[in-house]
Each structure stands twice: as structure tokens, then as C-alpha cells.
Amino acid sequence: MKIWYKKIGDLKCGYDHLYDWFALKKSIEEHGIIDPMVLTKFDNAVIDGSHRLAVAKLIYPPDKEIACVYEDREF
Secondary structure (H helix, E strand, O other), rough: OOEEEEEEHHOOOOOOOOOHHHHHHHHHHHHHHOOOOEEEEOOEEEEEOOHHHHHHHHHHHOOEEEEEEEEEOOO
């Protein structure tokens, strides 16, 4: 699976308010984003990693690049 690097400001996700945001923020601040975001092939929508992206948008500048992969489904 090839890893692509996308600017945080170019990625979109939904927000879930019933999540341990503080623990996730602390983890990302200490370790960075470990697992790549999984994107759809056609519009770069995040299908796995939306919580990590939401926190990353708070602590990193919009031009910071993070690891991304495209979903591996065949159409």
C-alpha cells in the first residue's frame, strides 16, 4: 500500500462529541499521528482517522503534511 502525504487543511472529517478528545490530543502531541489516514480514491474524504484529523487540525498548521493511504477496495 503506497503512502501519500496530504496537507491537513485539505482533508475533511465529521466530528463526534462523544469521544475521549483529551487523551487523543495528548497522544498526538507526544507521539504524532502514528497510523496513516485512510482516504477514498475519488475525493480524498477521510474514511478512517477522522478523530485523529480533527485533533491534528487543532495542534498543527494547515500546511503540515501527514501520512495517508487510499482505501484498497476495487470498484
